[in-house]
Every structure is written in structure tokens, then in C-alpha cells.
Amino acid sequence: MTNIDWKKVEEWDNKYILRTFATQDEYQTVPIESTEGDYLIMPDGTRLLDLFNQLYCVNTGQKNKKINDAIKDALDRYGFVWDAYTSDYKAKAAKLIMEDILGKESWPGKIRFVSTGSEANETALFIARLYKNRPNVITREHAFHGWTRGASSLTRIKGVRSGITETNPDSEQRHIPGQQDGVVAVAPSPNCLRCPLSHTYGSCHDETGELACVTYTRRMIENQGPEQVAAMVTEITQGAGSIMPPKEYIPQIRKLTKDLDILWIVDEVLTGFGRTGKWFNYQHYGVTPDIVTMAKGLSSSTIPAGAVVVNKEIAEFMDQFRWETVSTYSGHPIAMAAVCANIEYMIEENLVEKAKETGKYFEKKLLELKDKHPTVGLVAGAGVLWIVELVKDEKNTPFIKLDRNTSHEADPSTYPINIINSKALEKGVLIGGFVPNTLRIGTSLDISKEDIDKAIDALDYALDHLDKLAAQVQEQKALV
Numbered sequence: 001m002t003n004i005d006w007k008k009v010e011e012w013d014n015k016y017i018l019r020t021f022a023t024q025d026e027y028q029t030v031p032i033e034s035t036e037g038d039y040l041i042m043p044d045g046t047r048l049l050d051l052f053n054q055l056y057c058v059n060t061g062q063k064n065k066k067i068n069d070a071i072k073d074a075l076d077r078y079g080f081v082w083d084a085y086t087s088d089y090k091a092k093a094a095k096l097i098m099e100d101i102l103g104k105e106s107w108p109g110k111i112r113f114v115s116t117g118s119e120a121n122e123t124a125l126f127i128a129r130l131y132k133n134r135p136n137v138i139t140r141e142h143a144f145h146g147w148t149r150g151a152s153s154l155t156r157i158k159g160v161r162s163g164i165t166e167t168n169p170d171s172e173q174r175h176i177p178g179q180q181d182g183v184v185a186v187a188p189s190p191n192c193l194r195c196p197l198s199h200t201y202g203s204c205h206d207e208t209g210e211l212a213c214v215t216y217t218r219r220m221i222e223n224q225g226p227e228q229v230a231a232m233v234t235e236i237t238q239g240a241g242s243i244m245p246p247k248e249y250i251p252q253i254r255k256l257t258k259d260l261d262i263l264w265i266v267d268e269v270l271t272g273f274g275r276t277g278k279w280f281n282y283q284h285y286g287v288t289p290d291i292v293t294m295a296k297g298l299s300s301s302t303i304p305a306g307a308v309v310v311n312k313e314i315a316e317f318m319d320q321f322r323w324e325t326v327s328t329y330s331g332h333p334i335a336m337a338a339v340c341a342n343i344e345y346m347i348e349e350n351l352v353e354k355a356k357e358t359g360k361y362f363e364k365k366l367l368e369l370k371d372k373h374p375t376v377g378l379v380a381g382a383g384v385l386w387i388v389e390l391v392k393d394e395k396n397t398p399f400i401k402l403d404r405n406t407s408h409e410a411d412p413s414t415y416p417i418n419i420i421n422s423k424a425l426e427k428g429v430l431i432g433g434f435v436p437n438t439l440r441i442g443t444s445l446d447i448s449k450e451d452i453d454k455a456i457d458a459l460d461y462a463l464d465h466l467d468k469l470a471a472q473v474q475e476q477k478a479l480v
């Protein structure tokens with residue numbers, strides 16, 4: 001490795017780069033010298049086991065040899081050609097997705113490649129509104145669909161949707177004028193532990209068995225006027241929002257969209273490509289979408305890539321038109337080479353099945369922690385995507401009242417996810433979440449049992465500390 005002056009790196013980083021998720025004063029440089037498998041390696045050789053899987057996006061592991069070799073081969077042939085030209089890589093990537101992965105399903109029509117998840121969702125919104133000739137779309141509480149204008153109009157995590165937050169917890173929530181355009185209505189999220197409609201799962205079904213949150217969504221769309229609604233956009237498992245729906249929810253939402261003749265856009269940017277133990281998360285529920293958006297695991301993030309798959313009817317409709325917009329890097333030959341190698345590796349190594357089996361081991365180990373630690377209120381997930389809800393008492397009260405909100409209405413150092421993060425780091429494990437009270441665990445599909453055990457040990461150690469803090473708070477309350 002060339003001799004890097006990491007002091008200079010830190011100086012330039014602080015001096016010239018605009019920050020994300022931290023003000024300049026809060027920001028601290030975290031230098032990473034290299035990555036490998038599920039590990040980040042710092043300049044001093046410290047190896048961090050990454051239970052964020054970065055942003056739940058390195059599905060086939062860091063520095064995957066097959067992907068890196070494919071990129072090197074492609075670089076021997078290409079610099080760049082734009083979407084009007086076809087590389088063998090772009091055509092093969094389309095074939096692998098439409099035939100090898102989705103070939104057994106009758107709904108897929110055609111695919112368009114883009115570069116990010118936000119761009120995939122922008123494309124899906126564009127197509128849905130054009131195809132239905134209607135302006136409105138339905139999103140949900142705690143949704144995260146990206147940061148660009150249309151995608152962010154769907155995003156409903158409080159701190160995120162306005163785009164910026166401030167250190168001072170008492171600061172006014174700022175909103176970026178016009179950023180929320182794009183007529184959307186917000187349906188309740190199937191967050192049964194903290195039901196937005198104050199129901200209890202198991203007794204919230206009506207006489208037809210429909211969940212209360214689905215009935216509410218149906219009524220909301222009927223009030224909007226379904227003839228004004230192009231589509232409902234859903235993550236099957238909410239990623240940043242960290243919510244796993246009850247098993248009936250997705251099939252009932254799919255029925256609702258068909259009953260009301262609106263399109264169903266499924267955002268598989270975070271859950272796609274084997275993360276939940278299926279190629280795509282919707283496949284757990286016996287339903288088929290009209291449009292699927294994808295990114296992250298599409299290339300395992302070695303090179304940015306995103307895509308949108310539309311159903312046969314929409315593909316036929318779009319084929320009539322000259323699409324008068326283009327994104328420069330769509331179908332970039334080097335990115336497509338990474339996509340092909342990523343998918344071929346997943347098929348050769350049977351990684352989707354491996355993730356499914358790994359999920360059973362994760363569930364066993366996380367439920368053991370739930371039995372041991374009073375601050376674990378819920379464990380939910382599948383494959384290598386898990387939620388651990390942190391609570392301060394047996395009533396599942398959240399530590400941070402404004403739950404699923406990143407607008408820093410409290411001091412972030414009091415967030416349970418950050419308390420867990422700093423204790424687990426003592427054991428060389430990076431674990432945490434995005435919303436204050438909920439750990440969001442993600443790994444590569446290939447993670448070893450030894451590394452899972454190392455992660456569970458670190459989480460156990462951190463939860464011991466959180467249990468003590470919760471008990472102290474309870475004792476102080478009892479003294480008052």
C-alpha cells in the first residue's frame with residue numbers, strides 16, 4: 001500500500017467536504033484504509049466487524065474477487081458508452097435479472113438501468129404517473145425512498161424528509177421550500193409494537209380479516225379519489241424506518257391496490273438481492289408488483305448501479321414512446337460488468353439460500369438475547385436483515401419518546417442505538433441503527449457463524465450496559 005499521510009487526509013476531509021448526518025462541529029473523521037468481507041480496516045490495522053453492511057448494500061461482501069476481476073477485465077475494453085449504445089455487460093445484466101432471477105414470474109416486462117436507488121424511485125414515479133395519467137401517489141409513515149425531489153416526497157422519517165437537522169434539540173424543524181412537492185398522501189405504517197391506530201395486533205382485524213391499518217389506508221385512498229392516484233409505493237420491510245410488517249399486511253396491501261386500480265411500486269433497493277433470504281422481499285408473500293426498484297445489492301455497491309423493472313403492460317406502453325430523458329451513466333459498462341459478476345457469484349455460491357439459513361441462526365441468537373435482556377422489546381427480520389427494538393421497561397416504552405424520528409429532538413448521545421454502538425465498538429463491532437430506539441442489523445449474505453457469534457457477544461456486552469442504565473432510570477423514577 002502506498003504510504004498515505006492520514007494526517008493530511010483528515011485535514012483535507014475536514015477543510016473541504018460538506019458533511020452528512022453531522023454538523024461540522026459534531027463531525028469526526030473515521031479513516032478506512034481498506035475493506036474485506038464483513039470488515040473495515042483502519043490505518044492502524046484495527047479491524048471493525050460492520051453490522052451496518054455499510055448502508056445494507058454490500059451483499060456479496062467487501063472486495064469480492066469475482067466482481068473486482070470482472071471490473072478489471074471491463075476496464076481493459078471500456079472507458080464509457082452511454083445508454084444509446086449497448087455493451088455485452090448491459091445486455092447480460094438485463095438477461096440475468098429478467099430470466100435467471102425473475103424468469104419464473106409472469107409479471108416482468110422490461111428493465112431500465114440507472115445509477116442509484118433514488119434515481120430508480122424517480123424513474124418509477126415518472127412511469128407510474130405517465131402510465132396512469134394521474135398525479136397522486138401514496139407513501140407511508142417512516143418510509144425512506146431516497147433524497148432526490150420525488151423520492152424525498154415519499155420519504156417520511158421526520159428528520160430526513162426536511163433534509164437537515166440541527167445540534168440544538170429545541171431547534172425548529174426546518175423544511176426545504178418546495179422539496180415536498182409531488183402530491184402524496186401518507187398511510188399508517190404496520191408498526192404493530194407501536195400501532196399508529198392504537199390497536200393491538202391479533203385483535204385489529206375486521207370481520208373480513210383486514211388489518212385496521214389496511215382499512216385506514218383503503219379509506220384514505222377512497223377519500224383522495226383513487227382516480228387521482230397513480231400508485232402506492234412501499235418498502236416490504238421498512239429499512240431506515242426499521243419496521244417488519246405482520247404476515248397479512250403485504251398481501252392485503254396488494255389486494256387493496258388491485259381493488260382500487262392503482263399501481264403497486266415495491267422499493268427493493270435495500271431488501272433486494274437475497275438480503276431477506278429470497279431474491280426479492282415481496283417473494284415471501286406470494287404477491288407480484290407492477291414496478292420494482294432496486295440498487296445497493298444489485299452490484300453490492302462496488303460500483304453504483306440501480307434499476308427499475310416494470311410489468312409487461314407498462315413495458316408495452318413505454319415502448320410506444322421516445323423516452324426524452326437520459327441519465328448519463330445509465331447502463332455504464334463497468335457498472336454493468338460489476339452487476340453481472342455480482343449476480344453470477346450469488347447464483348454460483350447459492351447465496352440466497354445461504355442467507356435464508358443464516359437468518360435462522362441470527363433469529364436463534366437474537367431471541368436468546370431477548371430472553372436475557374429486559375431492554376430488548378422485539379426481534380424481527382429474515383435472512384441478514386434484522387430489527388432489535390430497544391425499550392426501557394416491560395411496557396415496551398421507547399427510550400426516546402419521538403420514536404422513528406431522526407430530527408434530534410433529544411441529545412443523540414442519549415439515543416439507545418448510540419449507547420449500544422459505543423459499547424459494542426469496545427469489542428471491535430460496528431452496530432447501531434438509523435432511528436433512535438431501533439437497532440438495524442445487516443451483514444453480507446456470506447457472513448460466517450464465527451462472525452455472527454462475535455457480533456452477538458458484542459451486542460450482549462452492550463445490552464448489559466443498557467440494562468443497567470434503564471434500571472437506574474427506573475430506580476430514580478421510583479424515588480421521585
Ligand SMILES: Cc1ncc(COP(=O)(O)O)c(/C=N/[C@H](C)c2ccccc2)c1O
Nearest residue numbers: 055116117118144145146239240269270434
Ligand atoms: C428503501 C430505500 N430506497 C431508496 C434509497 C435511496 O437509494 P440511494 O441512496 O439513492 O442509492 C434507500 C437508501 N437508503 C439509505 C442510504 C439508508 C438506508 C438505511 C439507513 C439509513 C439510510 C433505501 O433504503
